[in-house]
Amino acid sequence: MRHDELYFKKAAPEISDAAYDALKREERALEKILSPGVSSADQAAAGSGLGDDRTGAFPTREHREPMLSLEKAYTEAELRAFLTGVQRVLGRDDGVWVVEPKFDGLAISVTYEGGRLVHAVTRGDGQRGDDVTANVLTIDSVPRALPAGCPDVVEIRGEVYMDYAEFARINAERDEAGEEPFAHPRNLAAGTLKQKDPGEVAQRKLSAVFYGLGAWQGSPPVPETQQALHGLIRAWGLPGIVRTVVAANAEDVWAAVEGFGRERAALPFPTDGVVVKIDSRIAQLRLGASDEAPRWAVAYKYPPQRVTTRLTAITLQVGRSGVVTPVAELEPVAIGGTSISRATLHNADEIARRDLRIGDVVYVEKAGEIIPAITGVDLSRRAPDSVAFTFPKNCPSCETTLVRADGEAAERCPNGRCPAQVRRRIEHFASSSGVGINGLGPVLIGKLVNAGKVADVADLYRLKRADGVSANVLAEIERSRRAELGRFIFGLGLPGIGSKGAAELATRYGSLSALAQSEGLDAESRALIAELVALGVDPQLAAGRATGPLFGKTVVLTGTLPKWTRAEATRRIVAAGGRVAGDVSRKTDLVVAGAGAGAKRAEASSLGVEVIDEAELARRLEERD
Numbered sequence: 001m002r003h004d005e006l007y008f009k010k011a012a013p014e015i016s017d018a019a020y021d022a023l024k025r026e027e028r029a030l031e032k033i034l035s036p037g038v039s040s041a042d043q044a045a046a047g048s049g050l051g052d053d054r055t056g057a058f059p060t061r062e063h064r065e066p067m068l069s070l071e072k073a074y075t076e077a078e079l080r081a082f083l084t085g086v087q088r089v090l091g092r093d094d095g096v097w098v099v100e101p102k103f104d105g106l107a108i109s110v111t112y113e114g115g116r117l118v119h120a121v122t123r124g125d126g127q128r129g130d131d132v133t134a135n136v137l138t139i140d141s142v143p144r145a146l147p148a149g150c151p152d153v154v155e156i157r158g159e160v161y162m163d164y165a166e167f168a169r170i171n172a173e174r175d176e177a178g179e180e181p182f183a184h185p186r187n188l189a190a191g192t193l194k195q196k197d198p199g200e201v202a203q204r205k206l207s208a209v210f211y212g213l214g215a216w217q218g219s220p221p222v223p224e225t226q227q228a229l230h231g232l233i234r235a236w237g238l239p240g241i242v243r244t245v246v247a248a249n250a251e252d253v254w255a256a257v258e259g260f261g262r263e264r265a266a267l268p269f270p271t272d273g274v275v276v277k278i279d280s281r282i283a284q285l286r287l288g289a290s291d292e293a294p295r296w297a298v299a300y301k302y303p304p305q306r307v308t309t310r311l312t313a314i315t316l317q318v319g320r321s322g323v324v325t326p327v328a329e330l331e332p333v334a335i336g337g338t339s340i341s342r343a344t345l346h347n348a349d350e351i352a353r354r355d356l357r358i359g360d361v362v363y364v365e366k367a368g369e370i371i372p373a374i375t376g377v378d379l380s381r382r383a384p385d386s387v388a389f390t391f392p393k394n395c396p397s398c399e400t401t402l403v404r405a406d407g408e409a410a411e412r413c414p415n416g417r418c419p420a421q422v423r424r425r426i427e428h429f430a431s432s433s434g435v436g437i438n439g440l441g442p443v444l445i446g447k448l449v450n451a452g453k454v455a456d457v458a459d460l461y462r463l464k465r466a467d468g469v470s471a472n473v474l475a476e477i478e479r480s481r482r483a484e485l486g487r488f489i490f491g492l493g494l495p496g497i498g499s500k501g502a503a504e505l506a507t508r509y510g511s512l513s514a515l516a517q518s519e520g521l522d523a524e525s526r527a528l529i530a531e532l533v534a535l536g537v538d539p540q541l542a543a544g545r546a547t548g549p550l551f552g553k554t555v556v557l558t559g560t561l562p563k564w565t566r567a568e569a570t571r572r573i574v575a576a577g578g579r580v581a582g583d584v585s586r587k588t589d590l591v592v593a594g595a596g597a598g599a600k601r602a603e604a605s606s607l608g609v610e611v612i613d614e615a616e617l618a619r620r621l622e623e624r625d
């Protein structure tokens, strides 16, 4: 189903987790009815069971032991039925259970061979996953090696996730840059881990936690209980689960589930439930597993936090590029400890699809517990005289007729001089992601734009005290004339140029006056830049920003290196400021070739890219920059 693809591969679901789970349950029930003879293995292969997170962007690797999912329970009754069933198989009623938080991230399997981390692989389809070793190595808490006395081979299972503080930091940055916030830390964690460039991954702080085992070869023997496993994971220096509750019977399990439920909102990391596991490994082995999930564990998912409130209005927000976003204005309502009075509605189609009407009583859910979303309408409470919402035809700021490009969902205001757009552009330029002008906030910007004093960034450099701007702010604006060039270019918000693109333009052109000559820019952008140059604005290329002997270098590894695993070499290159790419292209600076190197080495020679061996790489890594 389409939502599987969005959930697993693109890490960008369009529906809430609860809605997704409900759809999955319905799909499975239907499958049972429609094809009773089909084994669940076939169903899993058909994509209905475990899903598949592989993106096609990474080499894949087979797990030594399959990575299973968990049975889910959504109600107290379902959970108790599971516990009773297990006790029946075990033939006693005093089994020991371990209750743990269910981290909401992306499942990962990390393999240590001879105590050294050799692979980190996502679940994939349960059999084979994406090899994301270089990316996982950017997570500081994941040790490269285990202490002496660990087994010869061990697959440790866990979760890569993003804590709320980092999620909030990234969204605050996006907000300042006028970009849509990410909806959920899980999607952001998954999207980050699936970046091709480990350097990109390292810029966002991912976390990891480990709680399970796959393969285990050699001594010591496998820990006898889940509790002992948690202890061992932590003793090996891996991040483990700190808080678990041991329960002796169903009553205690339920009390623990409720206890975690109360604590959940205060935890610094995202959880979507608890996992209840039988403690004894012998009992686990006796119970075994189905094709999809072990029979000795269950995930209890907390019901979504959902409230109802009234939709009082739908307003439009105009972004700096003219994109118009409808916003639901709500009667304030408390959900999960915060009060909510607005929710984004994404675009006109979404309003039409849901037939949202002003005055409706709507359901508001905290999607993934973070950003409120309207998930439905209580039709039984709809006023008989309510009318369908007609999306405005004109910009709320400048009245220009809105346009919609073919194939696009968004309506846009095409008037580049639209005051709302101008305000947004200046806010972006002055924000800390742009040049950072202290004291030039939305209120002052609004006044200056409305008074006709500022219609673009260049006008900032014409402002005087007489325009109602304080000496301090004028001094700040003066200072920004020599701001860092990359930030300045980013701040201009040129079409299609994000922070990375801006940094690249800065290094390529070195100055605003050189950039003004660029043929690649549209006429309007060129004119604005030329005007800034004429006003004496001269942002500077940052000096000494390069760090590490391989700063800015793209390196490709090929063949087997004598000393380092690929993961180790990658880690060192990234630490030296370089990035590791998979394929050789004109953009490659260096190819490091080991034994058995073939096509990539040949490609490098034909493109004139330098090829070196491990010893030479080691020497260059030592160089001072």
Ligand code: IVH
Residues within 6 Å of the ligand: 068, 069, 070, 100, 101, 102, 103, 104, 106, 107, 108, 157, 158, 159, 211, 212, 275, 294, 297, 299
């Ligand atoms: S045990 C053999 N414990 O939830 C089953 N899983 O929805 C091993 N998860 O696949 C899983 N926290 O990715 C386990 N404390 C925890 C967990 C946990 C999060 C994830 C894991 C699993 C998924 C099932």
